Amino acid sequence: MTTVRVAGVGLTPFGDHGDRAGRDLFAEAAAAAIDDAGIDRGAIDRLDYGNFMGALAEKQGHQAPLMAEAAGLDCPATRYEEACASAGVAVKAAVEAIRAGTADLVIAGGMERMTSLDTGAVTDALSIAADELYEVRAGMTFPSAYALMAQAYFDRFGGGREDLAHIAVKNHANAVPNEYAQYQREITVDDALDAPPxxxxxxLYDACPITDGASAIVLTSDEYAATHDLDAPVAITGVGQGGDRLALQDRDAIAETPAATAAAETAYADSGITAADIDVAEVHDCFTIAEVMALESLGIADSGEGILAARDGITTPDGDCPVNLSGGLKAKGHPVGATGGSQIAELTRLLRGDHPNSEYVANATTGVAHNAGGTVASAVVHVLEVAE
Amino acid sequence: MTTVRVAGVGLTPFGDHGDRAGRDLFAEAAAAAIDDAGIDRGAIDRLDYGNFMGALAEKQGHQAPLMAEAAGLDCPATRYEEACASAGVAVKAAVEAIRAGTADLVIAGGMERMTSLDTGAVTDALSIAADELYEVRAGMTFPSAYALMAQAYFDRFGGGREDLAHIAVKNHANAVPNEYAQYQREITVDDALDAPPxxxxxxLYDACPITDGASAIVLTSDEYAATHDLDAPVAITGVGQGGDRLALQDRDAIAETPAATAAAETAYADSGITAADIDVAEVHDCFTIAEVMALESLGIADSGEGILAARDGITTPDGDCPVNLSGGLKAKGHPVGATGGSQIAELTRLLRGDHPNSEYVANATTGVAHNAGGTVASAVVHVLEVAE
Structure with missing residues (x-):
């Protein structure tokens, strides 16, 4: 089986893109990825594309052929929808296609337009990632769902708002030099504590913002990279996907995320790493408490100890395992269907040494991306390794 | 590489399911497929699931984990959206996963609720499969898009309404004995000609109806079928996918469907068949003219001759290559996200000999399924062969 390499990455700035169409955003990210890879777009075999709320935000379904056209591609294209993990499953499918030998060169990624809706409408649109019959009709929104998870975590393991504040502070600081981040500004613990509920x-600072953006990565086989002289030092060596009940009420426990644990176990076994090998991670911090549970599912923190990882400096840039050096969903932004691809792109830049925060991971060889859907009813984990 | 076999198929009746939730429909189809396969649902490795308009029809996205739960599965689940070809791409992904050795036992299929919307709303919902900026805003609906394609076909190759009527008549007659069909009743050529425009x-009789329904198929490897003594005489030996510009105006020609031609060429090469080998086909007749173009893309009819295939008796039950013995989308119904799986299920039943219309294909060994998205901006073709 071939090793799958990241030949190029491309991102739009994350933020409010005004009247720009989603196809325009994806075309920008794809062009950047193709340019970064130094390939001819005519050689691309397929597009694996993630999008979540296009039917609501742009009244546009069937986006895969549209995005292929916008990116100047002439190949089959497929859309994946797994709520906030849409691009994660798209990337995983691309990796599997190259491994299976059905494709040599693939673009994967995603796009989301969100600011085209007002805040109420975007909250409603996001809620379709939860169970309409048993959660949404009862009034549940995603902030309230993650609030339930946070309270359950506090009840079970301890911790409180100030611990969460340190996660927001860390991720905002990480975003400052990231030219693609929505919020390139620092906040303090007091800012977070004093923010409105x-x-x-x-x-407020426990939640990610509403964001437009797109991500694209070019993946290829070891052999294609070698024969075409592509500079692709980072490989995706492990993939894993997990699932859980959609509704919180149907789960055994809500202070942990077994779908992500299963995804991580599969991905680690696939790549042959253990959690101790992880040098850097991008995790799905749609809310600060989500970063806590992600760390525990990934094995970066033990059960009940993820809450202290930022505060204790384990996941800060100078810590043992820097987490969300991109700024994370919290400060870089969370264009839902693009996020999973953005995480891979950011990790690739970090491991290649061309990220503004690469200085903190100069000797890193192993990175992990954790992308979650809804209240982690689905999760995808990728392992990236430097493989010169 | 292993041969992928169809171990079981399951369908709900197609039609108006009233207040039933989509999850309930998919659970019914999945249970039927699992029962038909004679497997333990706990052994299933993954779910590949198609759905198109859930965000609009049921305000429900993130359906993959929800459908896994409804079907009693405990495995990763992924949703694919490719407009009317959503289940086709889901089945293709499942085949590829088994071939790659990443799964032994997979459920693939799809579900659509449509009657939950009124006719105007469902027309709007369907229109998100077209280009919102350049087609839908100009007033295009799917009947009007296919009307443009039909007129372009008539202008280029000849033919007229009466030729199309023979397709509707054939597919309605085929649906009569099919217990899953929405319209188990015959129509005449005069009925079709006299129907309102x-x-x-x-x-009216050139268009498929608005339909609720679900489909599920259990796929497995040759080795798993043998070691678990599964009765799975039909194999999926070829898969192919093609793409085109989303908007009709961006294409070179609209009287033909090159995305389907590309999908067929890939699938035939994959399986080692030629068009001359095809004994029976299920094709995507969302409108009668779509069946014509499908026959030409599949090579069942030469260019410009598909229009006469039903009238000349080539695709009728007693013809050389019976097409849409299930009743097709026209008379069996078209629950968008379920259709691609339904085609595979119907072909499997026909080739196994347990379909009410199997008598017409008693010696058939090779079937082809053609599933198209939008105005064939995407297409998936599967080749099925009897492989005892």
Whole structure:
């Protein structure tokens, strides 16, 4: 089986793109990835594309052929929808196609337009990632769902708002030099603690923003990279996907995320790493509490100890395992269907040494991306390794 | 590489399911497929699931984990959206996963709720499969898009409404004994010609109905079928996918469907068949003219001759290559995200000999399924062969 390499990455800035069409955003990211890879777009075999709320935000379904056209591609294209993990499953499918030998050169990624809706409408649109019959009709929104998870975590393991604040502070600081980040500005613990509540115990700075953006990565086989002289030092060596009940009420426990644990176990076994090998990670911090549970599912923190990882400096840039050096969903932004591809792109830049925060991971060889859907009813984990 | 076999198939009746939730429909189809396969659902490795308009029809995205739960599965689940070809791409992904050795036992299929919307709303919902900026805003609906394609076909190759009527008559007659069909009743050529116009030259009986329904198929490897003593005489020996510009105006010609031609060429090469080998086909007749173009893309009819295939008796039950013995989308119904799986299920039943229309294909060994998205901006073709 071939090793799958990341030949190029491309991102739009994350933020408010005004009247720009989604196809325009994806075309920009794809062009950047193709340019970064130094390939001819005519050689691309397939597009694996993630999008979540296009039917609501742009009244546009059937986006895969549209995005292929926008990116100047002439190949089969498929859309994946797995809520906030849409691009994660798209990337995983691309990796599997190259491994299976059905494709040599693939573009994967995703796009989301969100600011085209007002805040109420985007909250409603996001809620379709939860169970309409048993959660949404009862009034549940995503901030309230993650608030329930945070409270359950506090009840079971301890911790509180100030611990979460350290995660927001860390991720905002990480975003400052990232030219693609929505919020390139620092906040303080007091800013976070004093911010207005969204759903207790979560306040404004515990939540990711509403974001437009696109991500694209070019993946290829070892052999194609060698024969075409592509500079692709980073490989995706492990993939894993997990699932859980959609509704929180149907789960055994809500202070942990077994779908992500299963995805991580599969990905680590696939790549042959253990959690101890991880040098850097991008995790799905749609809310600060989500980063906590992600760390525990990934094995970066033990059960009940993820809450202290930022505060204790384990996941800060100078810590043992820097997490969300991109700024994370919290400060880089979370264009839902693009996020999973953005995480891979950011990790690739970090491991290649051309990320503004690469200085913190100069000797890193192993990175992990954790992309979650809804209240982690689905999760995808990728292992990236430097493989010169 | 292993041969992928169809171990079981399951369908709900197609039609108006009233207040039933989509998850309930998919659970019914999945249970039927699991029962038909004679497997333990706990052994299933993954779910590949198609759905198109869930965000609009049920305000429900992130359906993959929801459908896994409804079907009693405990495995990763992924949703594919490729407009009317959503289940086709889901089945293709499942085949590729088994071939790659990453799964032994997979459920693939799809579900659509449509009657939950009124006719105007469902027309709007379907229109998201077209280009919102350049087609839908200009007033294009799917009947009008296919009317343009029909008129272009007539202008280029000849033919007219009466030729199309023979397709509707054939497919309605085929549906009569099919217990899953929405319309188990015959129509006449005069009925079709006298029906009210929808978008000239297409009248009421040229269009498929609005339908709820679900499909599920259990796929497995040759080795798993043998070691677990599964009765799975039909194999999927070829898969192919093609793409085109989303908007009709961006294409070189609209009287033919090159995405389907590309998908067929890939699938035939994959399986080692030629068009001359095809004994029976299920094709995507969302409108009668779509069946014509499908026959030409599949090579069942030469260019410009598909229009006469039903009238001349080539694709009728007693003809050289019976097409849409299930009743097709026209008379069996078209629950968009379920259709691609339904085609595979119907072909499997026909080739196994347990379909009410199997008598017409008693010696058939090779079937082809043609599933198209939008105005054939995407297409998936599967080749099925009896492989005892």
């Amino acid at each position: 969204v759903a207790e115990p979560l306040h | 929808v978008a000239e030259p297409l009248h």
